[in-house]
Amino acid sequence: MLSGLYLITDNNKDGKLLDKVSAALTGGVKILQYRAKDIRPDERRQMAGQLRELCRQHNALFIVNDLPELAREVDADGVHLGQDDMPAVQARQIIGRNKLIGISSHNVDEALKAEAQGADYVAIGSIFQTASKDDTSVVGLKTLAKVRKAVRVPLVAIGGITPAGAYEALQTGADSVAIISGIMADLDPARAAKEYSLLFNRQRPFPNGKVLTIAGSDSGGGAGIQADIKTITLLGSYASSVLTALTAQNTLGVTDTYPVHTDFVMKQLDTVLDDIGADTVKTGMLSWGGIVSRVAKTIEDRSLLAVVDPVMVAKGGQSLLDKEANDSLISRLLPQTYLLTPNLPEVGELTGFEPETLEQMVEAGRHLQELGARNVLIKGGHLATAATDLLLLGEEVVELNGERYETHNTHGTGCTLSAAIATFLAQGYPLKLAVERAKYFISLAIRDSFQIGQGHGPVNHFSAAMQFLHEQPAMD
Incomplete structure:
Protein backbone atom coordinates (compact mmCIF):
# COMPACT_ATOMS: atom_id res chain seq x y z
CA MET A 1 0.00 0.00 0.00
CA LEU A 2 1.58 3.27 -1.14
CA SER A 3 0.95 5.99 1.44
CA GLY A 4 2.74 8.80 3.23
CA LEU A 5 4.44 11.99 2.14
CA TYR A 6 5.52 11.98 -1.52
CA LEU A 7 8.28 14.38 -2.60
CA ILE A 8 9.06 15.28 -6.22
CA THR A 9 12.49 16.80 -6.81
CA ASP A 10 13.01 20.21 -8.38
CA ASN A 11 15.44 21.19 -11.15
CA ASN A 12 18.43 21.46 -8.77
CA LYS A 13 19.40 24.92 -10.03
CA ASP A 14 21.03 25.72 -6.69
CA GLY A 15 23.07 22.50 -6.68
CA LYS A 16 21.75 21.47 -3.26
CA LEU A 17 19.48 18.60 -4.30
CA LEU A 18 21.14 15.91 -2.18
CA ASP A 19 21.20 18.08 0.94
CA LYS A 20 17.56 19.10 0.56
CA VAL A 21 16.38 15.57 -0.14
CA SER A 22 18.35 14.22 2.82
CA ALA A 23 16.75 16.82 5.10
CA ALA A 24 13.28 16.10 3.72
CA LEU A 25 13.71 12.36 4.27
CA THR A 26 14.70 13.11 7.86
CA GLY A 27 11.50 15.15 8.13
CA GLY A 28 9.32 12.22 7.12
CA VAL A 29 9.20 11.81 3.32
CA LYS A 30 8.18 8.23 2.47
CA ILE A 31 8.28 8.32 -1.34
CA LEU A 32 10.78 10.24 -3.47
CA GLN A 33 10.28 10.84 -7.19
CA TYR A 34 13.37 11.92 -9.11
CA ARG A 35 12.53 14.19 -12.01
CA ALA A 36 15.46 15.13 -14.27
CA LYS A 37 15.26 15.20 -18.07
CA ASP A 38 17.47 18.14 -18.99
CA ILE A 39 20.84 16.98 -17.73
CA ARG A 40 23.50 14.69 -19.20
CA PRO A 41 22.69 10.97 -18.91
CA ASP A 42 25.85 10.22 -16.91
CA GLU A 43 25.09 12.99 -14.40
CA ARG A 44 21.49 11.84 -14.17
CA ARG A 45 22.59 8.27 -13.55
CA GLN A 46 25.01 9.34 -10.81
CA MET A 47 22.40 11.50 -9.07
CA ALA A 48 19.78 8.78 -9.29
CA GLY A 49 22.15 6.33 -7.64
CA GLN A 50 22.91 8.73 -4.80
CA LEU A 51 19.24 9.47 -4.24
CA ARG A 52 18.43 5.77 -4.25
CA GLU A 53 21.01 5.22 -1.52
CA LEU A 54 19.56 8.05 0.57
CA CYS A 55 16.10 6.49 0.27
CA ARG A 56 17.44 3.13 1.39
CA GLN A 57 18.98 4.73 4.46
CA HIS A 58 15.59 6.24 5.39
CA ASN A 59 13.41 3.26 4.38
CA ALA A 60 11.72 5.35 1.70
CA LEU A 61 10.60 4.34 -1.78
CA PHE A 62 12.54 5.70 -4.76
CA ILE A 63 10.63 6.40 -7.98
CA VAL A 64 12.13 7.61 -11.26
CA ASN A 65 10.07 9.96 -13.40
CA ASP A 66 9.41 8.95 -17.05
CA LEU A 67 12.59 6.85 -17.54
CA PRO A 68 12.07 3.11 -16.88
CA GLU A 69 15.54 2.30 -18.24
CA LEU A 70 17.12 4.55 -15.60
CA ALA A 71 14.87 3.04 -12.95
CA ARG A 72 16.12 -0.41 -13.88
CA GLU A 73 19.78 0.71 -13.92
CA VAL A 74 19.71 2.07 -10.37
CA ASP A 75 17.31 -0.57 -9.02
CA ALA A 76 14.65 2.01 -8.21
CA ASP A 77 11.40 0.92 -6.60
CA GLY A 78 9.40 2.06 -9.59
CA VAL A 79 8.73 4.54 -12.36
CA HIS A 80 6.15 7.29 -12.77
CA LEU A 81 4.59 7.93 -16.19
CA GLY A 82 2.63 10.82 -17.65
CA GLN A 83 -0.24 10.58 -20.10
CA ASP A 84 2.12 11.13 -23.05
CA ASP A 85 4.80 8.65 -21.94
CA MET A 86 5.19 5.01 -22.98
CA PRO A 87 2.36 2.57 -22.14
CA ALA A 88 2.46 0.96 -18.73
CA VAL A 89 2.75 -2.52 -20.26
CA GLN A 90 5.96 -1.52 -22.04
CA ALA A 91 7.37 0.10 -18.90
CA ARG A 92 6.57 -3.07 -16.96
CA GLN A 93 8.61 -5.15 -19.38
CA ILE A 94 11.60 -2.86 -18.74
CA ILE A 95 11.51 -2.47 -14.95
CA GLY A 96 10.17 -5.88 -13.97
CA ARG A 97 7.08 -7.39 -12.41
CA ASN A 98 7.78 -6.48 -8.78
CA LYS A 99 8.34 -2.76 -9.30
CA LEU A 100 5.81 0.06 -8.92
CA ILE A 101 4.26 1.96 -11.80
CA GLY A 102 2.43 5.22 -11.18
CA ILE A 103 0.46 7.11 -13.84
CA SER A 104 -0.64 10.74 -13.84
CA SER A 105 -4.31 11.43 -14.53
CA HIS A 106 -6.65 14.40 -14.63
CA ASN A 107 -10.10 12.83 -14.53
CA VAL A 108 -12.01 9.64 -13.78
CA ASP A 109 -11.62 8.18 -17.29
CA GLU A 110 -7.83 8.56 -17.27
CA ALA A 111 -7.62 7.10 -13.77
CA LEU A 112 -9.73 4.08 -14.73
CA LYS A 113 -7.61 3.55 -17.84
CA ALA A 114 -4.41 3.74 -15.77
CA GLU A 115 -5.76 1.17 -13.32
CA ALA A 116 -6.77 -1.12 -16.17
CA GLN A 117 -3.27 -0.87 -17.66
CA GLY A 118 -1.80 -2.13 -14.42
CA ALA A 119 -0.86 1.05 -12.57
CA ASP A 120 0.01 0.40 -8.93
CA TYR A 121 -1.04 3.93 -8.04
CA VAL A 122 -2.61 6.92 -9.75
CA ALA A 123 -1.59 10.56 -9.32
CA ILE A 124 -4.48 13.02 -9.72
CA GLY A 125 -4.08 16.75 -10.22
CA SER A 126 -3.59 19.56 -10.25
CA ILE A 127 -5.76 19.68 -7.12
CA PHE A 128 -5.11 23.39 -6.49
CA GLN A 129 -3.75 26.28 -8.51
CA THR A 130 0.00 26.28 -8.94
CA ALA A 131 2.40 28.93 -10.17
CA SER A 132 3.41 26.76 -13.12
CA LYS A 133 -0.03 25.82 -14.47
CA ASP A 134 -3.04 27.79 -15.66
CA ASP A 135 -6.59 27.57 -14.32
CA THR A 136 -7.69 24.95 -16.87
CA SER A 137 -5.34 22.37 -15.34
CA VAL A 138 -6.94 22.53 -11.88
CA VAL A 139 -9.21 19.55 -11.26
CA GLY A 140 -10.10 20.28 -7.63
CA LEU A 141 -11.17 18.19 -4.67
CA LYS A 142 -14.47 17.18 -6.30
CA THR A 143 -12.62 15.33 -9.05
CA LEU A 144 -10.37 13.74 -6.44
CA ALA A 145 -13.47 12.47 -4.64
CA LYS A 146 -14.90 11.04 -7.87
CA VAL A 147 -11.64 9.28 -8.72
CA ARG A 148 -11.47 7.88 -5.19
CA LYS A 149 -14.87 6.23 -5.69
CA ALA A 150 -13.92 4.93 -9.14
CA VAL A 151 -10.55 3.23 -8.58
CA ARG A 152 -9.17 0.82 -6.01
CA VAL A 153 -5.46 1.58 -6.31
CA PRO A 154 -3.82 4.18 -4.05
CA LEU A 155 -4.25 7.84 -5.01
CA VAL A 156 -1.60 10.55 -4.87
CA ALA A 157 -2.93 14.12 -4.86
CA ILE A 158 -0.64 16.61 -6.57
CA GLY A 159 -0.54 20.29 -7.45
CA GLY A 160 -0.43 23.46 -5.37
CA ILE A 161 -0.75 21.56 -2.09
CA THR A 162 -0.11 23.52 1.09
CA PRO A 163 -0.33 21.79 4.47
CA ALA A 164 -3.94 22.94 4.78
CA GLY A 165 -4.65 21.70 1.26
CA ALA A 166 -2.93 18.41 2.01
CA TYR A 167 -5.23 17.93 4.99
CA GLU A 168 -8.26 18.49 2.73
CA ALA A 169 -6.93 16.09 0.10
CA LEU A 170 -6.32 13.36 2.67
CA GLN A 171 -9.78 13.90 4.15
CA THR A 172 -11.22 13.59 0.64
CA GLY A 173 -9.60 10.21 0.11
CA ALA A 174 -6.02 10.62 -1.09
CA ASP A 175 -3.55 8.08 0.25
CA SER A 176 -0.60 10.38 -0.34
CA VAL A 177 0.15 13.97 -1.26
CA ALA A 178 2.94 14.95 -3.63
CA ILE A 179 4.87 18.12 -2.86
CA ILE A 180 7.52 19.97 -4.84
CA SER A 181 8.16 23.62 -3.93
CA GLY A 182 6.40 23.36 -0.54
CA ILE A 183 9.45 21.41 0.61
CA MET A 184 12.18 21.89 -1.99
CA ALA A 185 11.91 25.70 -1.99
CA ASP A 186 11.68 25.96 1.79
CA LEU A 187 14.72 27.23 3.67
CA ASP A 188 14.18 24.37 6.14
CA PRO A 189 13.17 21.29 4.10
CA ALA A 190 13.26 18.99 7.12
CA ARG A 191 10.82 21.06 9.14
CA ALA A 192 8.62 21.64 6.09
CA ALA A 193 8.49 17.89 5.47
CA LYS A 194 7.71 17.27 9.13
CA GLU A 195 4.74 19.65 8.94
CA TYR A 196 3.31 17.68 6.00
CA SER A 197 4.17 14.23 7.34
CA LEU A 198 2.31 14.80 10.61
CA LEU A 199 -0.94 15.12 8.64
CA PHE A 200 -0.89 11.37 8.10
CA ASN A 201 -1.39 10.83 11.84
CA ARG A 202 -5.12 11.60 11.44
CA GLN A 203 -5.92 7.95 10.74
CA ARG A 204 -4.08 6.52 13.73
CA PRO A 205 -5.87 5.13 16.81
CA PHE A 206 -5.75 6.83 20.19
CA PRO A 207 -3.48 7.73 21.81
CA ASN A 208 -2.80 9.55 18.55
CA GLY A 209 0.48 11.45 18.33
Missing part, protein backbone atom coordinates in the same frame (compact mmCIF):
# COMPACT_ATOMS: atom_id res chain seq x y z
CA LYS A 210 3.42 11.77 20.70
CA VAL A 211 3.95 15.12 22.41
CA LEU A 212 7.03 15.92 24.48
CA THR A 213 6.76 18.80 26.92
CA ILE A 214 9.93 20.48 28.19
CA ALA A 215 8.92 22.67 31.10
CA GLY A 216 9.02 23.38 34.81
CA SER A 217 6.97 21.71 37.51
CA ASP A 218 4.09 23.56 39.17
CA SER A 219 3.60 22.05 42.60
CA GLY A 220 0.11 23.56 42.66
CA GLY A 221 -0.84 21.52 39.59
CA GLY A 222 -2.46 24.31 37.59
CA ALA A 223 0.27 25.22 35.13
CA GLY A 224 3.67 24.00 33.93
CA ILE A 225 4.35 20.40 33.12
CA GLN A 226 1.35 19.23 35.11
CA ALA A 227 -1.04 21.30 32.97
CA ASP A 228 0.72 20.11 29.82
CA ILE A 229 0.40 16.41 30.66
CA LYS A 230 -3.25 16.84 31.63
CA THR A 231 -3.99 18.60 28.35
CA ILE A 232 -2.09 16.20 26.10
CA THR A 233 -3.56 13.12 27.77
CA LEU A 234 -7.15 14.32 28.00
CA LEU A 235 -7.13 15.33 24.32
CA GLY A 236 -5.96 11.89 23.26
CA SER A 237 -2.21 11.96 22.66
CA TYR A 238 0.74 10.37 24.46
CA ALA A 239 2.64 12.74 26.76
CA SER A 240 6.29 12.48 27.71
CA SER A 241 8.13 15.10 29.71
CA VAL A 242 11.45 16.74 30.55
CA LEU A 243 11.64 18.71 33.79
CA THR A 244 13.68 21.91 33.69
CA ALA A 245 12.90 23.31 37.14
CA LEU A 246 11.00 22.64 40.31
CA THR A 247 8.83 25.40 41.71
CA ALA A 248 7.25 25.80 45.10
CA GLN A 249 4.02 27.52 44.17
CA ASN A 250 0.33 27.62 44.79
CA THR A 251 -2.55 29.80 43.65
CA LEU A 252 -0.97 32.78 45.44
CA GLY A 253 2.29 32.64 43.51
CA VAL A 254 5.79 31.19 43.31
CA THR A 255 7.71 31.13 46.59
CA ASP A 256 10.87 29.42 45.35
CA THR A 257 12.44 27.87 42.25
CA TYR A 258 14.99 25.08 42.03
CA PRO A 259 16.57 24.72 38.56
CA VAL A 260 17.38 21.25 37.29
CA HIS A 261 21.02 20.91 36.23
CA THR A 262 21.43 21.33 32.47
CA ASP A 263 23.21 17.99 32.07
CA PHE A 264 20.27 16.18 33.65
CA VAL A 265 17.78 18.12 31.52
CA MET A 266 19.63 16.92 28.43
CA LYS A 267 19.87 13.38 29.81
CA GLN A 268 16.08 13.33 30.13
CA LEU A 269 15.63 14.81 26.66
CA ASP A 270 17.99 12.46 24.83
CA THR A 271 16.69 9.42 26.69
CA VAL A 272 13.09 10.13 25.69
CA LEU A 273 13.87 11.02 22.07
CA ASP A 274 16.22 8.07 21.49
CA ASP A 275 13.51 5.60 22.47
CA ILE A 276 10.01 7.09 22.28
CA GLY A 277 10.58 10.00 19.95
CA ALA A 278 8.17 12.90 19.52
CA ASP A 279 5.85 14.16 16.81
CA THR A 280 5.85 17.61 18.37
CA VAL A 281 7.70 19.34 21.18
CA LYS A 282 6.24 21.99 23.47
CA THR A 283 8.59 24.14 25.52
CA GLY A 284 7.57 26.14 28.55
CA MET A 285 9.73 27.38 31.42
CA LEU A 286 13.39 26.76 30.48
CA SER A 287 14.84 28.43 33.56
CA TRP A 288 18.21 29.70 32.34
CA GLY A 289 20.35 30.32 29.27
CA GLY A 290 22.32 27.08 29.25
CA ILE A 291 19.13 25.01 29.11
CA VAL A 292 17.63 27.24 26.40
CA SER A 293 20.68 26.93 24.15
CA ARG A 294 21.05 23.18 24.48
CA VAL A 295 17.35 22.50 24.01
CA ALA A 296 17.45 24.70 20.89
CA LYS A 297 20.43 22.70 19.59
CA THR A 298 18.54 19.44 20.05
CA ILE A 299 15.47 20.82 18.26
CA GLU A 300 17.74 21.88 15.40
CA ASP A 301 19.75 18.65 15.19
CA ARG A 302 16.67 16.41 15.29
CA SER A 303 14.47 18.67 13.08
CA LEU A 304 11.72 18.73 15.70
CA LEU A 305 8.50 20.69 15.28
CA ALA A 306 8.51 22.96 18.34
CA VAL A 307 5.69 25.00 19.85
CA VAL A 308 7.47 27.51 22.07
CA ASP A 309 5.61 29.15 24.92
CA PRO A 310 8.10 31.79 26.11
CA VAL A 311 7.30 31.49 29.82
CA MET A 312 8.95 34.62 31.16
CA VAL A 313 6.76 36.01 33.93
CA ALA A 314 4.63 34.15 36.48
CA LYS A 315 0.97 35.02 37.05
CA GLY A 316 1.95 36.85 40.21
CA GLY A 317 4.59 38.93 38.42
CA GLN A 318 7.73 36.98 39.32
CA SER A 319 10.39 36.73 36.59
CA LEU A 320 10.96 33.13 35.47
CA LEU A 321 13.91 33.75 33.11
CA ASP A 322 17.18 35.52 33.78
CA LYS A 323 18.78 37.88 31.23
CA GLU A 324 21.01 35.16 29.82
CA ALA A 325 17.97 32.96 29.21
CA ASN A 326 16.11 35.84 27.54
CA ASP A 327 19.05 36.45 25.22
CA SER A 328 19.40 32.75 24.42
CA LEU A 329 15.68 32.44 23.74
CA ILE A 330 15.89 35.21 21.15
CA SER A 331 19.18 34.24 19.53
CA ARG A 332 19.03 30.43 19.74
CA LEU A 333 15.48 29.18 20.27
CA LEU A 334 13.42 31.52 18.09
CA PRO A 335 15.21 30.42 14.89
CA GLN A 336 14.21 26.82 15.71
CA THR A 337 10.61 27.68 16.58
CA TYR A 338 7.73 26.38 14.47
CA LEU A 339 5.13 28.33 16.46
CA LEU A 340 5.79 30.99 19.09
CA THR A 341 2.91 31.71 21.49
CA PRO A 342 3.66 34.86 23.53
CA ASN A 343 1.13 36.96 25.43
CA LEU A 344 1.41 40.74 25.19
CA PRO A 345 3.79 41.24 28.16
CA GLU A 346 6.05 38.51 26.72
CA VAL A 347 5.94 40.25 23.34
CA GLY A 348 7.14 43.35 25.16
CA GLU A 349 10.03 41.43 26.71
CA LEU A 350 11.02 39.96 23.34
CA THR A 351 10.62 43.03 21.11
CA GLY A 352 11.01 46.00 23.43
CA PHE A 353 7.45 47.26 23.07
CA GLU A 354 4.11 45.88 24.26
CA PRO A 355 1.36 46.13 21.63
CA GLU A 356 -1.88 47.87 22.52
CA THR A 357 -3.74 47.44 19.22
CA LEU A 358 -4.20 44.73 16.60
CA GLU A 359 -2.05 46.72 14.16
CA GLN A 360 0.77 46.83 16.69
CA MET A 361 0.33 43.09 17.31
CA VAL A 362 0.87 42.42 13.60
CA GLU A 363 3.95 44.66 13.60
CA ALA A 364 5.37 42.85 16.63
CA GLY A 365 4.57 39.47 15.12
CA ARG A 366 6.45 40.32 11.94
CA HIS A 367 9.42 41.36 14.03
CA LEU A 368 9.34 38.02 15.86
CA GLN A 369 9.26 36.25 12.51
CA GLU A 370 12.27 38.27 11.42
CA LEU A 371 14.03 37.02 14.55
CA GLY A 372 13.44 33.48 13.33
CA ALA A 373 10.04 32.19 14.47
CA ARG A 374 8.37 30.42 11.55
CA ASN A 375 4.84 31.24 12.76
CA VAL A 376 3.62 33.40 15.64
CA LEU A 377 0.44 33.35 17.73
CA ILE A 378 0.13 36.54 19.78
CA LYS A 379 -2.41 36.13 22.54
CA GLY A 380 -4.51 39.22 23.10
CA GLY A 381 -5.96 38.41 26.49
CA HIS A 382 -4.29 41.52 27.97
CA LEU A 383 -5.96 43.86 25.45
CA ALA A 384 -8.37 46.35 26.95
CA THR A 385 -10.97 45.41 24.32
CA ALA A 386 -11.99 41.98 23.01
CA ALA A 387 -9.87 38.90 23.69
CA THR A 388 -8.49 38.69 20.14
CA ASP A 389 -5.50 36.55 19.21
CA LEU A 390 -3.51 37.00 16.00
CA LEU A 391 -1.94 34.08 14.15
CA LEU A 392 0.82 34.99 11.72
CA LEU A 393 0.86 31.91 9.53
CA GLY A 394 3.84 32.63 7.29
CA GLU A 395 2.71 35.68 5.31
CA GLU A 396 -0.95 35.22 6.25
CA VAL A 397 -2.56 36.98 9.24
CA VAL A 398 -5.52 35.23 10.87
CA GLU A 399 -7.66 37.00 13.47
CA LEU A 400 -9.06 34.71 16.15
CA ASN A 401 -11.83 36.17 18.25
CA GLY A 402 -13.09 34.72 21.49
CA GLU A 403 -15.45 35.47 24.32
CA ARG A 404 -13.97 37.13 27.39
CA TYR A 405 -15.00 35.45 30.65
CA GLU A 406 -15.01 37.41 33.89
CA THR A 407 -12.91 35.23 36.16
CA HIS A 408 -9.58 35.53 37.91
CA ASN A 409 -9.17 31.72 37.83
CA THR A 410 -6.98 31.64 34.73
CA HIS A 411 -3.86 29.95 36.07
CA GLY A 412 -2.30 27.75 33.38
CA THR A 413 -3.99 29.28 30.32
CA GLY A 414 -0.77 29.80 28.35
CA CYS A 415 0.64 26.36 29.16
CA THR A 416 -2.65 24.68 28.34
CA LEU A 417 -3.14 26.52 25.03
CA SER A 418 0.35 25.77 23.72
CA ALA A 419 0.14 22.14 24.85
CA ALA A 420 -3.22 21.79 23.08
CA ILE A 421 -1.79 23.23 19.87
CA ALA A 422 1.15 20.81 20.01
CA THR A 423 -1.31 17.98 20.61
CA PHE A 424 -3.53 18.79 17.65
CA LEU A 425 -0.49 19.20 15.40
CA ALA A 426 0.72 15.76 16.50
CA GLN A 427 -2.73 14.35 15.72
CA GLY A 428 -2.52 15.50 12.11
CA TYR A 429 -4.25 18.87 11.99
CA PRO A 430 -2.70 21.72 9.96
CA LEU A 431 -1.55 24.70 12.01
CA LYS A 432 -4.51 27.05 11.52
CA LEU A 433 -7.00 24.33 12.39
CA ALA A 434 -4.86 23.16 15.33
CA VAL A 435 -4.80 26.70 16.73
CA GLU A 436 -8.55 27.17 16.24
CA ARG A 437 -9.30 23.90 18.02
CA ALA A 438 -6.90 24.74 20.84
CA LYS A 439 -8.42 28.20 21.29
CA TYR A 440 -11.87 26.68 21.57
CA PHE A 441 -10.58 24.15 24.09
CA ILE A 442 -8.95 26.79 26.30
CA SER A 443 -12.10 28.93 26.09
CA LEU A 444 -14.09 26.03 27.52
CA ALA A 445 -11.45 25.49 30.21
CA ILE A 446 -11.57 29.17 31.22
CA ARG A 447 -15.36 29.27 31.15
CA ASP A 448 -15.48 26.29 33.54
CA SER A 449 -12.51 27.37 35.67
CA PHE A 450 -12.92 26.86 39.38
CA GLN A 451 -11.77 28.30 42.67
CA ILE A 452 -9.27 26.26 44.60
CA GLY A 453 -6.90 27.87 47.08
CA GLN A 454 -6.89 31.55 47.97
CA GLY A 455 -5.50 33.11 44.79
CA HIS A 456 -5.72 32.57 41.03
CA GLY A 457 -7.40 29.20 40.53
CA PRO A 458 -6.73 26.92 37.54
CA VAL A 459 -8.62 26.39 34.31
CA ASN A 460 -10.74 23.27 34.13
CA HIS A 461 -8.96 20.78 31.89
CA PHE A 462 -11.30 17.88 32.60
CA SER A 463 -14.58 19.69 31.95
CA ALA A 464 -13.24 21.26 28.76
CA ALA A 465 -11.91 17.95 27.44
CA MET A 466 -15.16 16.11 28.11
CA GLN A 467 -17.19 18.70 26.21
CA PHE A 468 -14.63 19.05 23.44
CA LEU A 469 -14.34 15.32 22.79
CA HIS A 470 -18.14 14.99 22.84
CA GLU A 471 -18.36 17.64 20.11
CA GLN A 472 -15.37 16.41 18.09
CA PRO A 473 -17.23 14.20 15.54
CA ALA A 474 -19.29 17.23 14.48
CA MET A 475 -16.19 19.45 14.39
CA ASP A 476 -14.32 17.03 12.12
